Amino acid sequence: MKCDIILAGVGGQGILSIAATIGLAAVEQNLFLKQAEVHGMSQRGGDVQSHLRLSDREIFSDLIPHGGADLIISVEPMEALRYLPWLSDSGWLVTNSVPFVNISDYPEVGEVVAELGRAGNTIVLDADSIARDLGSARSGNMVILGAASSFISMPFKALEDAVRKMFGRKGEEMVEVNLKALRAGRDAAAAR
Amino acid sequence: MHKLLLLGDEAIAQAALDAGLSGMYAYPGTPSTEIMEYIQASPQAAEGGVRREWSSNEKTAMESALGMSYAGRRAMVAMKHVGLNVAADAFINSAVTGVNGGLVVVSADDPSMHSSQNEQDSRFYGRFAMVPVMEPRNQQEAYDMIFDAFALSEKYRLPVLFRITTRLAHSRSAVTLREKIAQNGVSLPSNPRQFVLLPAIARKQYRALTSVYEKLRTDEVIDGFNSLRAGNGRGTGVITCGIAYNYLMENIIDSQADYHVLSVGAYPVNREKVAALVERCDRVLVLEEGYPIIEEQLRGLLDRDVTVLGRLDGTVPRDGELNPSIVARALGLKAGQGREVPSLVRQRPPSFCKGCGHADLYQALSEVMAEIGPGRVFSDIGCYTLGALPPYNMVNSCVDMGASVTMAAGAADAGLFPAVAVIGDSTFTHSGMTGLLDAVIKNSPITLIISDNSTTGMTGGQKSQATDRLESICLGLGVDPDHLKVIVPLKKNHEENKAVISTELNYHGISVILARRECIQTASRNKKAEAAEKNKSRE
Numbered sequence: 001m002k003c004d005i006i007l008a009g010v011g012g013q014g015i016l017s018i019a020a021t022i023g024l025a026a027v028e029q030n031l032f033l034k035q036a037e038v039h040g041m042s043q044r045g046g047d048v049q050s051h052l053r054l055s056d057r058e059i060f061s062d063l064i065p066h067g068g069a070d071l072i073i074s075v076e077p078m079e080a081l082r083y084l085p086w087l088s089d090s091g092w093l094v095t096n097s098v099p100f101v102n103i104s105d106y107p108e109v110g111e112v113v114a115e116l117g118r119a120g121n122t123i124v125l126d127a128d129s130i131a132r133d134l135g136s137a138r139s140g141n142m143v144i145l146g147a148a149s150s151f152i153s154m155p156f157k158a159l160e161d162a163v164r165k166m167f168g169r170k171g172e173e174m175v176e177v178n179l180k181a182l183r184a185g186r187d188a189a190a191a192r
Numbered sequence: 193m194h195k196l197l198l199l200g201d202e203a204i205a206q207a208a209l210d211a212g213l214s215g216m217y218a219y220p221g222t223p224s225t226e227i228m229e230y231i232q233a234s235p236q237a238a239e240g241g242v243r244r245e246w247s248s249n250e251k252t253a254m255e256s257a258l259g260m261s262y263a264g265r266r267a268m269v270a271m272k273h274v275g276l277n278v279a280a281d282a283f284i285n286s287a288v289t290g291v292n293g294g295l296v297v298v299s300a301d302d303p304s305m306h307s308s309q310n311e312q313d314s315r316f317y318g319r320f321a322m323v324p325v326m327e328p329r330n331q332q333e334a335y336d337m338i339f340d341a342f343a344l345s346e347k348y349r350l351p352v353l354f355r356i357t358t359r360l361a362h363s364r365s366a367v368t369l370r371e372k373i374a375q376n377g378v379s380l381p382s383n384p385r386q387f388v389l390l391p392a393i394a395r396k397q398y399r400a401l402t403s404v405y406e407k408l409r410t411d412e413v414i415d416g417f418n419s420l421r422a423g424n425g426r427g428t429g430v431i432t433c434g435i436a437y438n439y440l441m442e443n444i445i446d447s448q449a450d451y452h453v454l455s456v457g458a459y460p461v462n463r464e465k466v467a468a469l470v471e472r473c474d475r476v477l478v479l480e481e482g483y484p485i486i487e488e489q490l491r492g493l494l495d496r497d498v499t500v501l502g503r504l505d506g507t508v509p510r511d512g513e514l515n516p517s518i519v520a521r522a523l524g525l526k527a528g529q530g531r532e533v534p535s536l537v538r539q540r541p542p543s544f545c546k547g548c549g550h551a552d553l554y555q556a557l558s559e560v561m562a563e564i565g566p567g568r569v570f571s572d573i574g575c576y577t578l579g580a581l582p583p584y585n586m587v588n589s590c591v592d593m594g595a596s597v598t599m600a601a602g603a604a605d606a607g608l609f610p611a612v613a614v615i616g617d618s619t620f621t622h623s624g625m626t627g628l629l630d631a632v633i634k635n636s637p638i639t640l641i642i643s644d645n646s647t648t649g650m651t652g653g654q655k656s657q658a659t660d661r662l663e664s665i666c667l668g669l670g671v672d673p674d675h676l677k678v679i680v681p682l683k684k685n686h687e688e689n690k691a692v693i694s695t696e697l698n699y700h701g702i703s704v705i706l707a708r709r710e711c712i713q714t715a716s717r718n719k720k721a722e723a724a725e726k727n728k729s730r731e
Contacts, residue, residue: 010540027197027366036363037199040222040307041650044575046542051363060441062363065516067528081537085530102543104582107536115534 001031002055003153004064006083008074010100011043015075017166018145019050022152025162026054029154036062045102047079054153073148075141076100077112077124084119093119094148094189096127096140123147123189130184139181146185156186194369200360201226203331203367204270204298207338209236212373214265214293215243217253219622220651221272222307223361224300228270229654240375246648248657249593249622250275254282254297261295261351262387264379266342270298273314278593278623280317283351287321288389288397290349292381294342298354300361303482303513307650309573309590311511313482315433318353318459322405324414325353325459327434331365333457339370340413348404348411357481359513360435409460417457420465422472424449428523429473431456431466431486436479439519456486466490475499477507477522481514541581549709550576550643552681554584556689557614557641560697561586568608572596572624574616575649575711587614594623601627601636609637610697617644617658625665631702632670639696639703643681645711653714666704675703682709 005022009015019035026033036051051064066085072093074080080095087093095116099109116122127143142163149156163182167174198206205227208216216237218228231237231244243260247253250271260267271279276299283297299314318325326341328334334356341352385393408414429452432440437455444451454469470476470490476498478487487502501507501522508514508522520527544551554576561569571577571587572595580587589599597620600613615624620642631638642662648654658665666676677696679689689707696703 011542012545023197023364027195032366033197034363034365036359038306039226039362039652041542042306043652044542044545044578044650045540047540059365060438060445061516062359062365062435062438063515065442065520065528067530068516069530078537079540081534084533087530088528103538103540105538107538111536115536119531 001153002053003071004069005052005054005071005073005152006064006069006086007050007052008072008079008083009048009076010079010102011046011048013075013100014141015048015050018073018141019052021142021145021159021162021166022052022054024165025154025158028161029158031056031154032059034059034062047082049083071148071151073144075127075144077109077116078107081112081115081119090121092121092123092148092151094123094144094151096144097124098126098128123192125185125188127185130188131181134177134180134184136177136181139178142178142181143185143188146182147189149182149186150189196367196369197364198331198335198367199226199362199364200328200331200334200356201300201362202230203335204338204354204356205230205234206367206369207335208268208296209234209240209242210370210372211339211342212266212375213242213268214375215257215260215267216270217247217257217267218270219247219250219253219275220648220654221275221300222651223302223358224270224272224275224298225651225654226361227298246655246657250279251282254279254286257295257297258282258286258289258291261291261293262381263293265293265376266295267293268296268298270300272308273299273301273312274308274310274592275299276314276317283317284321285389286351287323287401288394289387290397291345291351292349292379292386293376294345295351296338296341296345296354297351298356301355301357301482303357306358309592311482313485314353314355315459315485316483318355319485321353322401323350323353324348324408325355326417327355327457327459328360329435329437329455329457331360331363331367334360335367335369337417337457339373344411344413348408350404355434357435357513359481405460409462414458414460415462415465418461418465419455420468421448421453421455423452426473427451429469429476430454431469431476431478431490433480433482433486436481436514436519439514439516440479442516443520443523443525461486470498475501478502479508479514479519479522542578543581544575544578545712547712548575549645549681549707549711550579552683552686552709553641553643553689553707554579554586556681556686557612557693558584558586560690560693561612564610564697568610569612569614570596570600570603571613572615572619574619576614576616576643579614593619594627597624597627597631597638597640600638600640601631601634604636604638605634609700611638612697613638613640615640615642616649617642617646617662618648618656620662621657621665625669628666628671628704629669635701637700637702639693639699639705641693641705641707644706644708646708647711647714649711649713653711653717662706671702671704675699675701676706677703678706678708680709681707
C-alpha cells in the first residue's frame with residue numbers, strides 16, 4: 001500500500017493542520033510516513049504545498065515524483081491546479097471552491113472551476129459554506145479532509161481519532177466541531 | 193523505545209538534548225530555525241538547564257558555542273547556510289584551536305533558494321576548515337548521527353560540521369529515540385595554549401590539523417556512514433551525497449542489482465572506497481544536493497581518468513535542488529509525468545500580511561520618494577524586502593544582513609543624495625549597528641529607517657535582540673538626538689509620517705527613523721496566548 005498526497009493552499013490557510021491530522025492517524029496505523037512542508041518566505045501569503053507520503057514499506061524520497069500523487073487535497077481552487085504535474089492519471093483531486101484572492105491578476109473564478117472540471121477525477125465543494133452552516137467557519141480544512149477521506153488508505157475512524165487527539169488540548173467543544181466538519185465533508189463528497 | 197514524529201530540524205534538536213547538550217546557540221534563518229525553537233520549547237532542556245537564548249548573529253552564536261566547548265561542555269550552534277558566512281571567521285579558526293567539549297555546527301543549506309539569496313553548499317566550508325562533515329540521509333539518521341558527531345568532535349578535538357538541506361530540515365518522519373547521555377561537567381582544556389592562536393602556536397596547530405584531516409578519511413565512524421553496495425556486472429556506478437540517496441532509491445528500489453552505489457553520509461571520503469566503485473564500472477553518475485563537490489574531485493583538474501556524469505556535464509541540472517524526477521532522467525529512466533499546469537494558474541508571490549506595519553511604512557516612503565526619484569532605497573533581509581515587489585517596487589538592494597546601511601553610506605559617499613536604508617530591528621542588531629557607526633564617523637548623509645516590528649518576523653516571530661533598545665543603541669553610536677525620530681506606521685498617521693520622512697531625507701547628515709509597530713502575526717498570537725492565560729486563571 002502507498003498513498004502519496006499533495007496538500008495545497010496559500011500561506012496562512014493552515015494546510016499543515018490537515019497534514020498533522022493525517023500524520024497522527026498514520027502513526028497510529030503503524031504506517032511509514034514522510035511529510036515535507038514549506039516554511040519561510042512563502043508562508044507570507046504565497047503558494048504553499050506539502051508532500052505527504054504514506055506506505056506500508058520504507059519511504060525514501062521526501063518528495064513525490066511527478067505523475068505519482070494519488071491525491072491532491074487543496075483548500076483553494078487555483079492552487080489545486082498548480083500541482084497537476086504531480087497527479088497520477090488515476091489520482092483524485094479534492095478541493096475547496098472558494099478562491100483566496102490576494103493577487104491582482106487572479107483568474108475568473110468560473111474559468112478556474114471549468115478547468116477543475118477538465119482535470120479528471122475531481123471533487124469540488126464549498127467547504128467554507130459547509131463549515132459556516134455547522135456554526136464553525138474556521139473548520140473548513142476539516143471539511144476538505146473529510147471530503148478526501150475515502151481516497152486516503154486508512155479507516156475513517158483513524159482520522160476521527162486523530163482529530164480528537166489534535167484538538168483535545170483545546171477542549172471538547174473544539175473536538176466536536178471539527179469531528180462534525182470532518183463527517184460533513186465526507187457526506188458531501190459521498191453525495192456526488 | 194520512544195518514537196516521535198519529527199522534522200529533520202527537530203530530530204537534530206532532540207538528539208542534541210539526548211546526547212548531553214549544555215548550550216544551544218543560533219540566529220533564526222530558514223531552514224534552520226526550528227532547531228532552536230524546539231530546544232527552547234523542550235521541558236527536557238529546561239530541566240537540564242540547557243542554555244538556549246537566541247544570539248545577535250551567527251558569529252556571536254558560534255563564538256559562544258566555542259566558549260562553552262572551551263569550558264568542557266557540549267555545545268551546538270545552528271544557522272542557515274549564509275549564516276555560516278557571518279560565522280566563518282570563528283568557524284574556520286575553531287578548527288585550528290580545536291575544541292574541548294564536543295562542538296557541532298549545524299548549517300542548513302537551501303538549494304533552489306526557497307527562502308534565500310543564494311544556494312551555497314556548506315560542505316565547501318567543511319573542506320576549507322578541514323573538519324569532519326556529516327550529511328544525514330533521513331530524519332532517523334539525523335537523530336542518530338548527532339551522537340556520533342559529538343563523539344567525533346571530542347575524539348579529534350575538532351568542531352564537526354553537520355550539513356542538512358531544506359527537504360530534510362522541513363520534512364517530518366518517525367524517529368526512535370535512544371538512551372540519554374548525561375551532560376559533561378565543566379573542565380578546562382588540558383593544553384592552556386590551545387585557544388591562543390598567536391602565530392607560533394597557530395602554525396603548530398595548523399600543521400597538526402592538516403595531518404589529522406587526512407586521518408579522518410579512514411576513521412571508522414566517518415567511513416561507516418559511507419556504504420558501498422556492489423551490483424551485478426559492470427553496471428552503472430552512482431555516488432550519492434546525503435538525501436540524494438533517497439531520490440536514487442525512489443527510482444531503483446526494484447532494480448538495485450543493476451547499479452553499484454556509494455552512498456556518502458560523512459566527509460572526508462575514504463579514497464579506497466571511491467576507487468572500489470570506479471573499478472567496477474565504466475561510468476559514474478554523481479548525485480549531490482548542492483554544488484558538484486565530489487563530482488569535481490572525481491573529475492580532477494584533467495577530467496580524463498574516469499567517465500563522470502553529473503552537474504558539470506549537464507546530466508543533472510547545474511543548479512537547484514534534486515527530486516525523484518530529475519534523478520530518473522539522470523539515470524536514463526522514464527520520469528513520471530503528470531498533466532501540465534493550466535495556463536490560467538497565476539504566480540502567487542509572498543506578500544505583506546493584511547495590516548502589516550511595513551506596508552504602511554512603504555506606502556508613506558513611496559509617496560515621498562516619488563517626488564525625489566528612483567534608485568535610492570537600499571534594503572535588507574527580512575519581510576520588508578517584499579517592498580521590492582508590486583505595488584511598492586521600492587527596494588533597490590537586498591544583499592546580506594546589514595548591507596542596507598553600509599551600501600546606502602557608500603552610495604552617499606559617491607554623491608547620491610538622499611540615500612535611504614530600510615532595515616528591520618533584528619537585522620539591525622544582527623549586522624547593522626557597526627555600519628551605522630561607520631556612517632556616523634564619516635558623517636555620510638543617509639536616512640536610516642529601522643522598521644521595528646519588535647520581532648524576527650520572516651522566520652516566524654522569534655525574540656528580537658533590538659526590542660526596547662533601539663533608541664539607546666542609536667544614540668550611543670553617536671546619532672544626533674534631533675535626528676532620531678519615532679513614527680508609528682498606521683494609516684491614520686500617514687500624512688504626519690510622510691512629513692517626518694521628507695524632512696529627514698532633506699537633512700544633510702545622519703537621520704534615523706524608527707518606524708515602530710508590532711508584527712501583526714506576533715501581536716495576534718500574543719493576544720490569543722493572553723486570552724488563554726486568562727481563561728486558565730479563571731478555571
